[in-house]
Amino acid sequence: MDVQRLLIFREIARARSIGGAARSLGWTQPAVSQHLRHLERQAGTPLVLRRPRGVQLTEAGQALLRHADAIAARVQAATEELEALVQLRAGTVRLAAFPSAGATVVPAAMSLLAGRHPHLDVRLREAEPPQALDLLAAGDVDVALTFAHAGETPAGTEEMVRVPIGQDPLRLVLPRSHPCAEPADVPLHLGELAQEKWAGGCERCTAHLRQACEAAGFAPDIRHGTDDYVLTQALIARGLAVGLLPQLALDAARDPGVAVRPAAGVRPRVLYLLHHREADQIPAVRGALGALTDIAARACRAEHAAPPG
Amino acid sequence: MDVQRLLIFREIARARSIGGAARSLGWTQPAVSQHLRHLERQAGTPLVLRRPRGVQLTEAGQALLRHADAIAARVQAATEELEALVQLRAGTVRLAAFPSAGATVVPAAMSLLAGRHPHLDVRLREAEPPQALDLLAAGDVDVALTFAHAGETPAGTEEMVRVPIGQDPLRLVLPRSHPCAEPADVPLHLGELAQEKWAGGCERCTAHLRQACEAAGFAPDIRHGTDDYVLTQALIARGLAVGLLPQLALDAARDPGVAVRPAAGVRPRVLYLLHHREADQIPAVRGALGALTDIAARACRAEHAAPPG
DNA sequence: CCATCCCATAAGTATGACTTGGCGGTCAGC
DNA sequence: GCTGACCGCCAAGTCATACTTATGGGATGG
Numbered sequence: 001m002d003v004q005r006l007l008i009f010r011e012i013a014r015a016r017s018i019g020g021a022a023r024s025l026g027w028t029q030p031a032v033s034q035h036l037r038h039l040e041r042q043a044g045t046p047l048v049l050r051r052p053r054g055v056q057l058t059e060a061g062q063a064l065l066r067h068a069d070a071i072a073a074r075v076q077a078a079t080e081e082l083e084a085l086v087q088l089r090a091g092t093v094r095l096a097a098f099p100s101a102g103a104t105v106v107p108a109a110m111s112l113l114a115g116r117h118p119h120l121d122v123r124l125r126e127a128e129p130p131q132a133l134d135l136l137a138a139g140d141v142d143v144a145l146t147f148a149h150a151g152e153t154p155a156g157t158e159e160m161v162r163v164p165i166g167q168d169p170l171r172l173v174l175p176r177s178h179p180c181a182e183p184a185d186v187p188l189h190l191g192e193l194a195q196e197k198w199a200g201g202c203e204r205c206t207a208h209l210r211q212a213c214e215a216a217g218f219a220p221d222i223r224h225g226t227d228d229y230v231l232t233q234a235l236i237a238r239g240l241a242v243g244l245l246p247q248l249a250l251d252a253a254r255d256p257g258v259a260v261r262p263a264a265g266v267r268p269r270v271l272y273l274l275h276h277r278e279a280d281q282i283p284a285v286r287g288a289l290g291a292l293t294d295i296a297a298r299a300c301r302a303e304h305a306a307p308p309g
Numbered sequence: 310m311d312v313q314r315l316l317i318f319r320e321i322a323r324a325r326s327i328g329g330a331a332r333s334l335g336w337t338q339p340a341v342s343q344h345l346r347h348l349e350r351q352a353g354t355p356l357v358l359r360r361p362r363g364v365q366l367t368e369a370g371q372a373l374l375r376h377a378d379a380i381a382a383r384v385q386a387a388t389e390e391l392e393a394l395v396q397l398r399a400g401t402v403r404l405a406a407f408p409s410a411g412a413t414v415v416p417a418a419m420s421l422l423a424g425r426h427p428h429l430d431v432r433l434r435e436a437e438p439p440q441a442l443d444l445l446a447a448g449d450v451d452v453a454l455t456f457a458h459a460g461e462t463p464a465g466t467e468e469m470v471r472v473p474i475g476q477d478p479l480r481l482v483l484p485r486s487h488p489c490a491e492p493a494d495v496p497l498h499l500g501e502l503a504q505e506k507w508a509g510g511c512e513r514c515t516a517h518l519r520q521a522c523e524a525a526g527f528a529p530d531i532r533h534g535t536d537d538y539v540l541t542q543a544l545i546a547r548g549l550a551v552g553l554l555p556q557l558a559l560d561a562a563r564d565p566g567v568a569v570r571p572a573a574g575v576r577p578r579v580l581y582l583l584h585h586r587e588a589d590q591i592p593a594v595r596g597a598l599g600a601l602t603d604i605a606a607r608a609c610r611a612e613h614a615a616p617p618g
Numbered sequence: 619c620c621a622t623c624c625c626a627t628a629a630g631t632a633t634g635a636c637t638t639g640g641c642g643g644t645c646a647g648c
Numbered sequence: 649g650c651t652g653a654c655c656g657c658c659a660a661g662t663c664a665t666a667c668t669t670a671t672g673g674g675a676t677g678g
Binding site: 085 | 310311312313315316352353354355358359360361365367368369372373376377379380383384386387388390391392394395400401448468585587588590591592593
């Protein structure tokens with residue numbers, strides 16, 4: 001059964017005449033007449049009686065009209081629902097972010113997004129980059145915020161789009177009482193901490209630390225390993241270690257007992273947004289990507305503005 | 310929104326791939342691909358993500374699928390309902406019949422029809438031919454069983470089809486004790502009852518009676534007028550009048566106190582089925598017409614068989 | 619690394635959808 | 649009783665569009 005014709009039939013029933021329906025539809029009378037004929041042939045029974053002043057529905061026509069009305073209502077509902085999704089008056093976007101971003105950039109972006117589109121349902125899931133990638137591949141999230149240390153080949157299949165949105169410099173974190181704790185603005189070479197005990201971060205961060213130290217000519221004595229940046233700072237504050245932490249982790253939570261200095265010669269890690277190649281055409285995803293890049297750009301400007309200020 | 314494409318999209322969702330949907334539909338892959346493209350363009354958002362192993366529905370796609378499922382269900386229901394109407398497993402047919410037929414031919418036809426199509430809803434409304442015509446014109450009944458006396462121009466607009474289905478001879482009805490009551494099989498001339506008091510039937514029947522008597526050379530003394538053939542016979546049985554009644558009225562109810570003789574020179578009235586020109590294409594109507602003509606034919610055969618028997 | 623399985627694109631064809639033009643029938647009003 | 653208005657059907661022509669064929673690119677898996 002041709003559903004399009006059903007809606008034409010509905011117009012015939014409304015106008016109570018074939019010519020009237022044609023006028024409503026902006027067609028000529030024979031066009032509508034032919035549609036009706038096809039419909040009746042398929043139905044196997046007349047749907048209307050042709051009478052001098054127009055048409056009158058038969059029992060079958062009345063039955064069909066009820067269904068046509070229901071179908072038209074559904075089509076209308078579908079149109080409205082899609083419209084809402086396109087205009088971001090509805091919809092969901094699911095984000096995955098690594099912990100330190102989840103505590104800083106992402107909430108800011110979500111807040112911005114909520115202001116722009118109050119009815120958008122934004123959901124955050126914390127995940128380290130490898131797991132975030134899995135979530136993305138499985139379709140469990142729409143956008144993943146990940147990072148890659150300098151020198152690492154950024155993960156992600158060819159299926160995905162990788163959008164760099166900013167850099168996150170790494171800082172050397174020491175106990176306040178440490179001889180190298182000052183001056184805070186002057187970069188410190190890793191090598192000066194060659195004899196210290198170290199605290200590493202997540203697996204990839206620890207690997208990166210090892211690699212950076214190697215480049216500086218020593219093998220670090222890594223005693224602790226945790227991706228909890230609060231715990232890491234607590235260890236450092238008590239003089240149990242030193243560490244190399246990303247600025248974002250320090251922004252998220254700063255232990256008053258630690259001192260921070262730029263790490264000379266250590267290139268910042270790069271933040272990436274990952275999504276399916278076509279996903280940025282989805283309104284909700286596009287909105288989320290926009291908010292995230294806006295927040296990242298804002299942070300970037302602040303960073304650039306900071307040194308002069 | 311093109312509804313047909315919605316059902317194609319439904320197939321894509323079911324197959325979880327465009328090519329798979331194409332195979333299900335017996336088409337080539339680009340055909341389905343193009344439909345999806347059009348649908349997405351109209352929707353203003355991607356409905357699926359193209360992934361290496363097939364496609365994955367976006368939020369908008371999932372929403373649309375729900376509506377598409379509902380629409381498909383409605384289409385299915387409509388198809389089934391029409392099918393039932395065509396096969397006479399459902400449906401209604403509304404009849405109008407004049408009283409004496411309503412008590413004889415029509416019940417027989419309805420019984421026959423009920424045997425053939427037990428689920429058909431047949432409704433009878435009693436109406437004299439003029440009113441039956443109005444009902445038919447107003448669309449309140451589908452078939453009208455009417456009659457025309459010989460010489461009358463059968464009523465009905467050009468819009469209608471008139472199907473003669475049989476004749477109903479008129480009989481002279483007398484009190485049993487009347488000198489002319491015998492012999493029952495021999496036709497009696499109206500003129501022999503010129504001096505009697507008469508009982509007329511309905512308006513048109515009374516007019517016909519007057520006309521028939523005029524043709525026989527006298528003006529009848531019509532004392533009573535009722536379309537109730539039971540009442541008329543009661544009057545006659547008590548010797549209060551004589552009458553000219555159609556055979557059908559006598560078949561419907563025969564007062565034991567009356568005698569009946571063929572009326573010489575009075576041509577029978579003709580029974581007609583009336584319906585809209587296209588109405589006989591409607592299965593329920595076609596069924597009813599069939600049953601009515603079958604019964605009429607059967608009655609006709611019985612009549613022809615009677616004289617020899 | 620090649621074979622396979624997805625899908626997209628481009629161009630060609632053919633079905634069928636809508637228009638034009640013409641006709642018959644019914645009804646209302648002069 | 650005839651004429652004009654309305655409503656519908658039919659036939660033929662044109663054009664849109666819905667498919668096909670052919671081709672190519674990206675991802676996956678032996």
